[in-house]
Amino acid sequence: MGMIEAILLTVITAATPLVLASVGELVTERTGVLNLGVEGMMVMGAAIAFAATQVTGSPYIGILAGIAGGALFSLLFGFLTLTLVANQVATGLALTILGLGVSGQIGEPYVGMSGARLEPITIPLLADIPFIGPLLFKQDIIFYISIALVIGVNWFLFKSRAGLKIRAIGDNHASAHALGIHVIRTRYLAVMFGGACAGLAGAQLSLVYTPQWVENMSAGRGWIALALVVFASWRPWRVLLGGYLFGAVSISQLHAQAFGIGIPSQFLSALPYAATIIVLILISHNRRMTLINTPASLGKPFVPDR
Amino acid sequence: MRIELEKRPNPSRLFSILSPFLALGLTVVAGGIMFALLGKSPGSALYSFFIEPLLDVWSLHEIAIKAAPLILIGVGLSVCYRSNNWNIGAEGQFIAGAIAGAIVPVVFHEWHSPLVLPLMLVFGMIGGALYAAIPAFLKAHMNTNEILTSLMLVYIAQLFLDWLVRGPWRSPDAYNFPVTRDFAPEAILPELVSSGRANLGFAFAIIAAIVLWIMMRYTLKGFEITVLGQSERAGRFAGFSSRRMIWFSMLLSGALAGLAGISEVSGTIGKLQPIISPGYGFTAIIVAFLGRLNPLSIVAAGLFLALTYVGGEAVQLTLSVSDKVTRVFQGLLLFFVLSCDTLILYKIRLVFSRLGRGNEGGAH
Numbered sequence: 208m209g210m211i212e213a214i215l216l217t218v219i220t221a222a223t224p225l226v227l228a229s230v231g232e233l234v235t236e237r238t239g240v241l242n243l244g245v246e247g248m249m250v251m252g253a254a255i256a257f258a259a260t261q262v263t264g265s266p267y268i269g270i271l272a273g274i275a276g277g278a279l280f281s282l283l284f285g286f287l288t289l290t291l292v293a294n295q296v297a298t299g300l301a302l303t304i305l306g307l308g309v310s311g312q313i314g315e316p317y318v319g320m321s322g323a324r325l326e327p328i329t330i331p332l333l334a335d336i337p338f339i340g341p342l343l344f345k346q347d348i349i350f351y352i353s354i355a356l357v358i359g360v361n362w363f364l365f366k367s368r369a370g371l372k373i374r375a376i377g378d379n380h381a382s383a384h385a386l387g388i389h390v391i392r393t394r395y396l397a398v399m400f401g402g403a404c405a406g407l408a409g410a411q412l413s414l415v416y417t418p419q420w421v422e423n424m425s426a427g428r429g430w431i432a433l434a435l436v437v438f439a440s441w442r443p444w445r446v447l448l449g450g451y452l453f454g455a456v457s458i459s460q461l462h463a464q465a466f467g468i469g470i471p472s473q474f475l476s477a478l479p480y481a482a483t484i485i486v487l488i489l490i491s492h493n494r495r496m497t498l499i500n501t502p503a504s505l506g507k508p509f510v511p512d513r
Numbered sequence: 514m515r516i517e518l519e520k521r522p523n524p525s526r527l528f529s530i531l532s533p534f535l536a537l538g539l540t541v542v543a544g545g546i547m548f549a550l551l552g553k554s555p556g557s558a559l560y561s562f563f564i565e566p567l568l569d570v571w572s573l574h575e576i577a578i579k580a581a582p583l584i585l586i587g588v589g590l591s592v593c594y595r596s597n598n599w600n601i602g603a604e605g606q607f608i609a610g611a612i613a614g615a616i617v618p619v620v621f622h623e624w625h626s627p628l629v630l631p632l633m634l635v636f637g638m639i640g641g642a643l644y645a646a647i648p649a650f651l652k653a654h655m656n657t658n659e660i661l662t663s664l665m666l667v668y669i670a671q672l673f674l675d676w677l678v679r680g681p682w683r684s685p686d687a688y689n690f691p692v693t694r695d696f697a698p699e700a701i702l703p704e705l706v707s708s709g710r711a712n713l714g715f716a717f718a719i720i721a722a723i724v725l726w727i728m729m730r731y732t733l734k735g736f737e738i739t740v741l742g743q744s745e746r747a748g749r750f751a752g753f754s755s756r757r758m759i760w761f762s763m764l765l766s767g768a769l770a771g772l773a774g775i776s777e778v779s780g781t782i783g784k785l786q787p788i789i790s791p792g793y794g795f796t797a798i799i800v801a802f803l804g805r806l807n808p809l810s811i812v813a814a815g816l817f818l819a820l821t822y823v824g825g826e827a828v829q830l831t832l833s834v835s836d837k838v839t840r841v842f843q844g845l846l847l848f849f850v851l852s853c854d855t856l857i858l859y860k861i862r863l864v865f866s867r868l869g870r871g872n873e874g875g876a877h
Contacts, residue, residue, distance in 0.1 A: 243660065283848065290516050292859070293851040296599055296660065300798055301851060305844025311837035422837075427668050434661045473676035480665040484651075491657045510518055510859075 214462060215342055219350060220416055222454025224249070224408035226353045228432035229439065229446045230360050231404020236436055237364060238397040239377040239504035243299025244284050246429025247306025248402045252277040252409025254310035257420045261317055266325045270349065270410045277406015278399045280306065285398040289391050292508040307423060314420040322418040325349065349411045354447075356404065361443040373397065377502030380509045390509055405429065427480065434483045438490055440500035449486075456482045518859040528856040533803055533810070535856075536849035537817070543845050553832050561831050562824035562842075572827070574709035576819045578781055581714035582607065582773035582790070584815035586797035588718075588725045589766030591806040595729070596742040596762045602648060602663025603770040604794025605670035606641040610771020611778045612674060613640020615785050618700035619682050619693045629699045633775055641771015642764045644670065649763035653756045659763070667794070675787045682785065693785040702780030714776035719812065721769055726808040738762070770794060791822065792840075799847040805854075818843065 228245050235242050256273030260266045284302045287293040325347040333344040364370040376383040376390050384390045408428070413420055431453060439445035460475035468475075541563070545555035566572040586603045593600045614637030617629055647666060651657035675691075684694040702712040729735035741748035741758050748755060778789055800818050804811030825839030855861065 287848065287852055290518075291852050291855040291861075292518065293855060297798070297802055297847070298851050300601060300795075301844055301847035304795060304799070304847060305841065308837050308840025308842075308844050312835060312841060315835050315837070427665075430661060430664050434658075434665075437658060437661070471676050471680060473672040473679075477669045477672045480668045483665050484657075484662050487657050487661055488651060488655050492655050510520065 212338065212342060214458065217461070218451065218454045218458045219342065219346070220454075221458050222451045223350050223353045224411045224416065224428055225432050225435060225453055226357065226447055226450035227349070227408035227411065228405045228429060229435040229450060230353075230356050230443055231401035231408075232432060233436050233439065233441055233443060233446055234360060234364070234373070234404075235397045235401035236505055237377045237441060237502055238373050238394045239380055239502050239507065239509070240288065240394050240398055241295045241299065241506040242281065242284055242288075242302070242398060242401055243296060243433065244281070244302025244306065244429075245401070245405050245432050246425055246427065247303035247310075248277045248280050248405035249306075249409040249412070249429045249432075250310045250423065250425040251280045251306045251313075252406030253413040253424055254314040254409070254420060255406070256410030257317055257322055257413040258313055260323055260414060261320065264323065266323050266414050267348075269323075269414055270325075270407065273406045273410030273413075274403045275406070277409065278403040280406070281398050281402025282395075284402075285395050288508070289394050289398070292510055295506050295508070303429070311422050314422065317420045318422070320419065322414060322420070324418040325414045347411075347415050349407065349415060352407065357443050357447045364443065374502075377504055380504045380507070384509070384511055390511065394509075405432075408432070431479060431483050434487055438486050440490070441502065442500075453479060453482065515864040517862045517864050518855070519862060520859055521857075524857050528853075529805070532853035532856055533805060533814070533850060536803070536846065536853045539849040539853070540842065540846045543849070544842055547838075547841060548832075548834075551834055553834065558828055558832055558834075561827050563820065565827055566820055566823040570708055572823050574711040575823045576816060577705070577711035577715045578819075579793075579822045580812075580815040580819035581712075581718045581780075582777055582793040583797050583800045583818050584718035584812055585714070585721055585773040585776070586766070586770045586794060587800035587804060587811045587815055588722050588808045589769035590797055590801040591804065591808060591811060592725060592729070592738060593762040593766045594742075594801060595806050596738045596758050597745070598652070598759055598762045599660045600645065600648065600663050600763055600766050601660055601798060602645070602665075602667050602794070603766065603797055604790060604792065605663065605667035606644045606767040606770035607774035607777070607790055607794050608667075608670040608674050609644035610637040610641035610768075610774030611785065611789055612670075612677065612774075613637055613643075613771065614775030615682075615693065615696075615778060618696040618779070619785065622694060622697065625697065625699060627699065629697070630702065630779070633700060633779060634772060637771045637775025638768040639771070641774060642768040644771070645763045645767020646760075649760050649767075652763075653759040659759075674785065674789070678785050678787055684784075691787050695784050696779055700779055701783060702776055710781070712776070712780035714773070714780045717772060717776060718815070721772075722808040722812045729808065734761075770797075796822075796843055799843055799850070802847060803850050818846075821846075 228249055232245055252273040255276035256269040259272035260269030284298055287298045288295045327345050327347050330344040334340045372388050376388060376393055380390050412424055435446055435449045438449045457479040460478045463475050464472050545559055548555045548558035590603060614633040616636060617633045648659040648663040651662050652659040678693055679691040682693045684692055702714060705711045705713060705715055737753045740751055741753050741755050745755050778785055796818055800811055800814045804814035821839055821842050828834055829836055
């Protein structure tokens with residue numbers, strides 16, 4: 208394998224969790240719910256997936272556990288913000304703080320253990336295509352799921368009836384409610400979908416990216432995923448684009464360190480975070496653009512009148 | 514079973530006082546369950562977590578030491594949150610303040626003068642305020658989401674501190690350990706009372722809380738903060754500028770976080786090192802909410818959260834549970850605080866019948 212291929216392969220590995228978590232959060236935000244707990248759900252997914260893999264010996268059970276863990280954990284957020292109408296920003300933060308604590312607790316017995324790495328699945332024929340083949344068709348299952356999710360969510364949001372309802376709720380929950388759409392129920396499902404995606408993203412971290420458990424191993428990726436949703440102006444394809452751009456940025460710092468460029472490693476490590484800020488500035492600078500795309504009821508609580 | 518909310522005609526006074534205590538109670542119960550799940554006796558675990566630290570002078574000092582930054586940051590954040598500015602990067606502003614304040618004792622370590630300490634504190638506040646000025650500027654003039662930018666800046670500040678103490682500021686006589694030189698005695702924050710380590714930082718915290726309480730309650734500025742926070746439109750009609758409010762609240766909270774940072778390194782640690790905070794900037798968010806965004810209640814909330822740090826260390830030693838217990842406790846507490854606050858605005862009714870109201874689902 209050539210060096211460029213090797214580098215691209217690491218970019219894909221770094222981008223996948225970002226794409227997954229962002230696409231989940233995108234659906235959540237499209238229903239008007241701002242869940243800032245992505246970081247917490249992701250790190251929970253990572254811990255649960257790793258623990259389940261260690262216990263059962265099967266990384267696939269680990270993946271399922273990670274997804275379920277993320278979804279169940281997001282229910283806490285859903286209950287507080289949807290049923291009890293608590294402040295979404297504060298509740299999201301609470302979810303992150305709690306997630307970092309609980310995941311540390313779950314992962315504690317497994318610190319320092321190396322996990323069963325998820326093996327790549329080779330797709331026959333396609334994998335034989337030079338260059339592209341090994342990159343795109345000799346990957347682990349989570350990569351395939353991430354691509355399928357982007358395609359699926361894009362279709363779902365813009366082509367399906369349920370997607371139309373979701374967008375209606377996000378744009379005006381009061382009218383949607385008046386039309387007889389179940390605002391709260393839909394939001395619960397969207398929050399859980401976001402949690403499941405973040406959980407899967409976490410599973411990728413602890414089973415593929417660095418196959419081990421390290422405390423706080425999400426390292427701000429959940430927050431970057433949130434920024435990516437803004438970057439993508441709530442459109443799934445742009446999440447894919449943004450995720451890979453950010454994957455490239457975070458990988459470039461590793462390669463730059465390996466090449467011994469005379470810049471201190473800390474500055475290179477700060478690159479993805481600085482890039483996030485710069486991207487946010489570029490996107491949000493155009494006030495009209497952001498207003499058009501932002502779901503109008505984002506972050507606003509909804510209490511059905513009875 | 515379903516939960517229905519019914520809006521109260523007026524916010525309940527009873528529950529606005531009761532809800533933090535209800536949240537504390539629920540947290541203790543949940544904590545007991547957690548200890549039981551970990552295979553520890555809940556009674557003795559809770560005792561060493563919450564009661565034991567209150568019984569000896571040493572740990573009371575520890576509580577004061579840890580409460581100081583929490584209160585300082587928390588009261589600043591309360592102003593931000595009341596005005597609807599979501600600064601969640603106080604951890605970064607804390608670090609920036611610590612670095613800026615440490616310029617005096619680290620770079621100019623040969624300069625000895627009684628002015629060293631006051632200058633450090635001023636530098637610390639400026640450093641924290643400048644660091645908060647970045648998300649403030651971006652929000653006020655570029656329309657950029659302050660939640661994400663202030664948070665990204667936390668990671669950048671942590672990495673910058675790491676670089677400083679391993680690189681240019683590393684002490685020449687620390688055997689390659691990543692620390693700066695020890696601060697000279699005149700650069701150390703004096704102790705509050707002779708019985709232990711608690712330092713002037715605690716006094717700063719109390720003073721800040723009182724000043725901000727007076728500001729919120731008796732001044733036009735306080736009124737402006739509340740009005741703009743509740744409705745930007747109403748604020749504009751009253752002639753208040755939400756853009757100026759972004760600057761004011763972010764710089765104020767940044768300066769207080771910076772003061773907390775320099776107080777911590779000069780009062781408690783005595784030098785810079787890669788990690789200078791056990792997440793004070795994030796825990797202070799819980800403190801602000803537990804204190805219902807009221808500066809005086811935040812003092813009590815800060816003391817309580819400080820107790821969870823000290824209590825967490827205690828159970829680590831006596832029951833050999835991990836240090837994550839503290840984090841879990843703090844997260845649970847914030848959850849319960851937020852859920853109990855619902856009771857202030859709403860009556861909660863449990864509906865047991867399977868049939869909803871007549872028109873529900875009718876459109877399907």
